[in-house]
Amino acid sequence: METRAPVRPDPGTLAxxxxxxxxDYGERxxxxxxxxxxxxxxxGLVDSALPDVVVFPESNEEVAAIVxxxxxxxxxxxxxxxxxxxxxxxxxxYGGVCVDLSRMNRxxxxxxxxxxxxxxxxxxxxxxxxxxxxxxxxxxIDPGADATIGGMASTRASGTNAVRYGxxxxxxxxxxVVAADGRIVRTGxxxxxxxxxxDLTRLFIGAEGTLGVITEVQLxxxxxxxxxxxxxxxxxxxxxxxxxxIAAMQTGIPVARIELLDDVQMDACIRYSKLEGFAIKxxxxxxxxxxxxxxxxxxxxxxxxxxEFGGSAYQWAAQPEDRSRLWKARHAAYYAALxxxxxxxxxxxxxxVPISRLxxxxxxxxxxxxxSGLTAPIVGHVGDGNFHLVVLHDRDDAAQRERADALxxxxxxRAIGMGGTCTGEHGIGWHKLDVLAREHGEAVDLMxxxxxxxxxxxxxxxxKTVPL
Amino acid sequence: MLNPALLxxxxxxxxxAAILTAPEDTRPYECDGLTMFxxxxxxxLLPETEAQVVAIMKLCRAARLPVVARGAGxxxxxxxxxxxxxxxxxxxxxxxxxxxxxxxxxxxxxxGVRNLAVSQAAAPYGLYYAPDPSSQxxxxxxxxxxxxxxxxxxxxxxxxVHNLRRVRLVLMDGEVVEAGGTALDGPGxxxxxxxCGSEGLLGVITEVTVxxxxxxQDAKCVLSAFDDVMKAGDAVAAVIAAGIVPSGLEMMDRLTxxxxxxxxxxxxxxxxxxxxxxxxxxPGEVDAExxxxxxxxxxxxxxxxxxxxxxDQRARFWSGRKAAFPAAGRISPDYYCMDGTIPRRALAAVxxxxxxLSAEFGLPCMNVFHAGDGNLHPLVLYDAGxxxxxxxxxxxxxxxxxxxxxxxxxxxxxxxxxxxxxxDMCVQFGERELERFQGVKRAFDPEGLLNPGKAVPTxxxxxxxxxxxxxxxxxxxxxxxRF
Numbered sequence: 001m002e003t004r005a006p007v008r009p010d011p012g013t014l015a016x017x018x019x020x021x022x023x024d025y026g027e028r029x030x031x032x033x034x035x036x037x038x039x040x041x042x043x044g045l046v047d048s049a050l051p052d053v054v055v056f057p058e059s060n061e062e063v064a065a066i067v068x069x070x071x072x073x074x075x076x077x078x079x080x081x082x083x084x085x086x087x088x089x090x091x092x093x094y095g096g097v098c099v100d101l102s103r104m105n106r107x108x109x110x111x112x113x114x115x116x117x118x119x120x121x122x123x124x125x126x127x128x129x130x131x132x133x134x135x136x137x138x139x140x141i142d143p144g145a146d147a148t149i150g151g152m153a154s155t156r157a158s159g160t161n162a163v164r165y166g167x168x169x170x171x172x173x174x175x176x177v178v179a180a181d182g183r184i185v186r187t188g189x190x191x192x193x194x195x196x197x198x199d200l201t202r203l204f205i206g207a208e209g210t211l212g213v214i215t216e217v218q219l220x221x222x223x224x225x226x227x228x229x230x231x232x233x234x235x236x237x238x239x240x241x242x243x244x245x246i247a248a249m250q251t252g253i254p255v256a257r258i259e260l261l262d263d264v265q266m267d268a269c270i271r272y273s274k275l276e277g278f279a280i281k282x283x284x285x286x287x288x289x290x291x292x293x294x295x296x297x298x299x300x301x302x303x304x305x306x307x308e309f310g311g312s313a314y315q316w317a318a319q320p321e322d323r324s325r326l327w328k329a330r331h332a333a334y335y336a337a338l339x340x341x342x343x344x345x346x347x348x349x350x351x352x353v354p355i356s357r358l359x360x361x362x363x364x365x366x367x368x369x370x371x372s373g374l375t376a377p378i379v380g381h382v383g384d385g386n387f388h389l390v391v392l393h394d395r396d397d398a399a400q401r402e403r404a405d406a407l408x409x410x411x412x413x414r415a416i417g418m419g420g421t422c423t424g425e426h427g428i429g430w431h432k433l434d435v436l437a438r439e440h441g442e443a444v445d446l447m448x449x450x451x452x453x454x455x456x457x458x459x460x461x462x463x464k465t466v467p468l
Numbered sequence: 469m470l471n472p473a474l475l476x477x478x479x480x481x482x483x484x485a486a487i488l489t490a491p492e493d494t495r496p497y498e499c500d501g502l503t504m505f506x507x508x509x510x511x512x513l514l515p516e517t518e519a520q521v522v523a524i525m526k527l528c529r530a531a532r533l534p535v536v537a538r539g540a541g542x543x544x545x546x547x548x549x550x551x552x553x554x555x556x557x558x559x560x561x562x563x564x565x566x567x568x569x570x571x572x573x574x575x576x577x578x579x580g581v582r583n584l585a586v587s588q589a590a591a592p593y594g595l596y597y598a599p600d601p602s603s604q605x606x607x608x609x610x611x612x613x614x615x616x617x618x619x620x621x622x623x624x625x626x627x628x629v630h631n632l633r634r635v636r637l638v639l640m641d642g643e644v645v646e647a648g649g650t651a652l653d654g655p656g657x658x659x660x661x662x663x664c665g666s667e668g669l670l671g672v673i674t675e676v677t678v679x680x681x682x683x684x685q686d687a688k689c690v691l692s693a694f695d696d697v698m699k700a701g702d703a704v705a706a707v708i709a710a711g712i713v714p715s716g717l718e719m720m721d722r723l724t725x726x727x728x729x730x731x732x733x734x735x736x737x738x739x740x741x742x743x744x745x746x747x748x749x750x751p752g753e754v755d756a757e758x759x760x761x762x763x764x765x766x767x768x769x770x771x772x773x774x775x776x777x778x779x780d781q782r783a784r785f786w787s788g789r790k791a792a793f794p795a796a797g798r799i800s801p802d803y804y805c806m807d808g809t810i811p812r813r814a815l816a817a818v819x820x821x822x823x824x825l826s827a828e829f830g831l832p833c834m835n836v837f838h839a840g841d842g843n844l845h846p847l848v849l850y851d852a853g854x855x856x857x858x859x860x861x862x863x864x865x866x867x868x869x870x871x872x873x874x875x876x877x878x879x880x881x882x883x884x885x886x887x888x889x890x891x892d893m894c895v896q897f898g899e900r901e902l903e904r905f906q907g908v909k910r911a912f913d914p915e916g917l918l919n920p921g922k923a924v925p926t927x928x929x930x931x932x933x934x935x936x937x938x939x940x941x942x943x944x945x946x947x948x949x950r951f
Contacts, residue, residue: 111811112709113705114708114812114813115708115711136711137711169658170626170630179904183900183903185901187901196878196880196896196897197885197896197901197923197924198662198666198670198905198924199661199665200901200904202658202661203657203661203662206656206657223711224711225711246571250571250594252681252682252683252684252685254749254753290753291752291753292756293753294752296752297752354569354572354650356569356571419649420650421649421655422655423655428655428656436655436656440646441645442643442646443646443656443659445643446639446647446911446912447659449912450657450662450907450908451657452911453907453908454907454908465657
């Protein structure tokens with residue numbers, strides 16, 4: 001069976017569909033240019049593609065009804081959270097209906113004693129944590145942006161503390177999904193284990209909306225650690241910083257976050273955040289979670305390892321205000337990077353390699369950046385082997401944009417060549433379709449077969465994730 | 469018996485000694501740990517290379533012959549039960565450890581490598597493989613992947629799916645596919661998760677890369693005794709609710725304690741329930757956690773609390789727990805091991821209900837389980853020689869599984885569906901979910917030749933089948949503790 005090639009629905013079909021949606025959802029079915037434009041792109045590279053209509057459903061049943069209409073009319077469905085994805089996931093490449101889940105933002109239940117909760121997909125991670133206030137629990141996954149839980153599940157988001165808490169893959173217990181035929185499917189459950197049936201939960205996680213619309217998510221929660229401490233250490237060169245990380249992972253210190261900033265990024269941060277007491281050197285930022293005694297112990301072990309690799313100016317802080325002072329540089333890194341060259345724009349690469357190849361990969365990439373003549377500071381969640389370049393370039397300079405793209409492409413290929421991946425956390429969207437085939441080879445056929453089996457009409461977010 | 473033409477063709481792929489067709493040769497493969505179901509395959513094949521597996525798959529597909537893969541045969545749900553019309557593909561000869569990368573903390577092994585052998589090979593680097601199904605001295609990594617095996621440590625360190633990086637898989641059409649990678653999450657659909665726990669229905673695994681975990685610097689086990697099972701259940705909930713993630717949290721009830729104590733002399737006190745709660749990590753962290761656990765146990769009304777002070781004592785605390793299954797075999801002619809998972813806060817209520825059911829059915833039930841993740845393993849004790857016992861046991865078992873689903877749990881925590889729980893899948897899933905399962909199956913194996921009749925029931929075949937019955941301890945590998 002061949003997959004149906006995605007096509008833009010004809011105007012007559014669309015007009016009829018919009019009329020029906022208007023009838024069913026009134027003001028919640030919007031066709032204004034401004035709203036469509038807002039829903040036509042995420043962050044990162046702005047390559048906009050507008051949906052024909054945006055609908056704001058309020059229940060699983062409404063989402064199911066919308067998908068059923070689209071299924072009958074063969075019109076694309078593009079799920080939308082808050083639009084913080086980076087690889088063009090929400091662009092309506094073939095037009096169609098954007099399903100904006102922002103009105104489905106309720107916490108449905110908190111099971112404090114089981115350490116789980118169930119949310120509607122449109123709730124953001126900060127809202128989740130606000131709802132959890134007072135329970136002594138929190139949801140740790142932190143991709144930076146205040147993304148929706150549905151979006152984070154769909155892109156299999158991770159973030160700075162994945163090294164301790166894992167990614168969305170590890171922290172979603174179950175889902176409610178509206179499948180491509182408009183039927184509501186429940187996967188997983190509240191039990192911590194199940195070996196019944198195929199793992200549909202993880203199949204939908206990271207599927208980027210190409211197999212169905214996630215409408216509810218059962219999340220795994222964690223106890224707020226009794227103590228949190230932060231530390232910062234500077235290194236004479238990138239290699240010693242990276243080797244410190246590798247050694248730390250080796251000894252099993254349960255670090256909650258390890259972030260690497262290279263000298264260029266530190267320079268940017270020092271200037272942007274007006275930091276004092278830091279040199280323009282590769283720097284590691286650490287965060288430790290545990291008991292008061294435990295975090296001290298972890299930090300001391302970390303300092304001993306840093307010392308071995310020539311680390312200097314190791315600073316440690318357990319008080320919240322000192323911690324945030326130490327981490328301030330890291331939090332503003334992206335904006336600091338952009339401020340390096342006012343007037344330029346940047347996009348982020350997302351290489352991830354086995355940690356044993358991390359030093360090679362970062363050092364080769366650093367040399368590559370220097371040769372390219374571009375400015376591209378490096379920031380990495382290095383405990384997982386994941387690092388990003390913010391490739392700065394002048395949007396209006398075609399030659400420079402080309403050089404920037406070429407650099408990003410080489411970073412992807414280098415990571416794949418080292419047994420890694422071109423996307424540790426940002427996903428494929430449609431920007432990285434070409435590299436997926438290179439990375440997965442024969443397995444892409446299997447992904448196509450799955451897409452065909454679960455969305456034979458190819459209406460779910462067509463043109464993304466799996467090259468057809 | 470397979471048709472002679474196919475046998476001749478297989479003979480060009482495999483040496484004669486690797487093709488077993490005589491009934492006395494195929495008999496050892498007639499069942500796995502679920503001995504109630506037995507069947508002899510048309511042929512048992514023992515390939516040694518991936519190229520041989522590819523060739524076998526192509527031949528079988530051309531002949532439309534079912535293929536059932538098998539590791540060590542320690543599975544508890546009949547996943548490796550042969551198909552009479554087809555071939556049984558034993559991966560037992562895929563025994564090589566291919567690479568250990570201590571920096572990346574991964575091990576790449578062939579599927580027939582035993583679970584414990586991975587940890588042993590990683591030990592010189594201060595690393596080990598975390599999932600520890602209790603059959604770990606015999607069960608293979610390939611089988612662990614197929615069943616998504618758990619164990620005691622999975623509460624803290626995750627199931628197989630959380631410790632798996634990459635697999636190589638031969639599909640039914642002979643195509644070789646790699647899923648996952650050695651870096652963190654790869655892009656695209658999560659094929660790795662689909663394959664993990666797919667019970668041999670999607671492909672034949674020929675190579676596995678697993679994540680290794682650094683050995684904790686310190687570990688201590690807290691043993692607590694209770695005069696009431698409900699109090700022990702509440703203590704479990706209190707530990708979890710305190711945000712503590714122990715590296716093992718296991719519970720035994722009185723019947724279990726009385727069965728194991730004369731068997732292994734673990735030094736357990738006589739009590740209604742015993743909880744074992746282990747902490748591991750850096751020494752300061754462990755001591756802090758142990759102090760919190762001790763406080764919680766006191767508050768929950770523990771009658772006795774002991775903290776292990778050395779490795780010998782810690783091992784002794786665990787010895788009784790690990791010997792629970794063989795001990796059940798000593799006190800009852802037959803037992804039936806259940807496997808269901810419930811949300812942890814329902815633990816006390818479910819235990820109470822099981823006790824009531826036990827009285828109703830007039831069958832004793834030992835409760836021994838991974839309390840921390842709510843994975844129950846009630847052992848219903850019965851005597852197959854006593855008229856009506858088997859039927860009563862099955863009815864009791866069904867009630868327990870229905871109870872699990874009712875409180876929001878699942879019908880199998882870690883033993884898989886296999887043939888055992890095919891019928892129960894209909895209790896857990898509706899038509900819509902089963903349709904998606906079939907869709908996934910079609911994508912991998914459109915003709916349905918891999919391990920047919922297992923794991924996922926067809927829509928029109930939601931019928932009750934059977935369960936695991938162990939008669940007079942006649943299990944394969946009876947020496948293994950099972951839970």
